[in-house]
Amino acid sequence: MADAPGFAARSPLVGLIARIFAWLPVAFAVWYFAAPLLFWPAAVIVEFVARAGFADLVQGVEQAGATLVFATTLKPGVTSAGSPQITVDVDMLLYAFGLPLYAALVLAAREPGRWRRMIVGYAVLLPIVAGGVLADFLKSVAIASGPLVASQTGFVAWQREVIAFAYQFGSLILPTVAPAVAWVLTHRAFLERLKAGSG
Numbered sequence: 001m002a003d004a005p006g007f008a009a010r011s012p013l014v015g016l017i018a019r020i021f022a023w024l025p026v027a028f029a030v031w032y033f034a035a036p037l038l039f040w041p042a043a044v045i046v047e048f049v050a051r052a053g054f055a056d057l058v059q060g061v062e063q064a065g066a067t068l069v070f071a072t073t074l075k076p077g078v079t080s081a082g083s084p085q086i087t088v089d090v091d092m093l094l095y096a097f098g099l100p101l102y103a104a105l106v107l108a109a110r111e112p113g114r115w116r117r118m119i120v121g122y123a124v125l126l127p128i129v130a131g132g133v134l135a136d137f138l139k140s141v142a143i144a145s146g147p148l149v150a151s152q153t154g155f156v157a158w159q160r161e162v163i164a165f166a167y168q169f170g171s172l173i174l175p176t177v178a179p180a181v182a183w184v185l186t187h188r189a190f191l192e193r194l195k196a197g198s199g
Contacts, residue, residue: 141153
């Protein structure tokens, strides 16, 4: 990606910002179309944690494209043997948009070892994606599903407060902040040079 004529020569920061905006559409396009493959490791993490920590609620987890489908033990307000069990769908795209943000930042920096940095960032961000998906699922069954379903989960008031906080933190803050923090930590030398060049 070429810098905007003239601006990059005067300010390395302007050139960096221009390259970030140039890479963002590319990164988001790859992220969107490759989502089933990119999200598969996060889906494995979610299934492991759900089965280990919430086996009384979760019977199974299946990935359908960019969506995770949770098969639960919960009934839709009734507990008779013949009533169907509810499923919960969670769109992983909502919690994984930090991945293309991080990729665009890495590519825009044009530092050596960019693919190694990509892998490191991907590994760091995957658990955050998984945590957001799990918090969304728990919010759906323990809070948003209504009292008849929520009462079957066994969560008490303080646990529902923790779930609500985890959902807000995992959907509003971490997906945006985490890629920036990961990029800063993996590009400290680059940022020092950028600061010196902009001074």
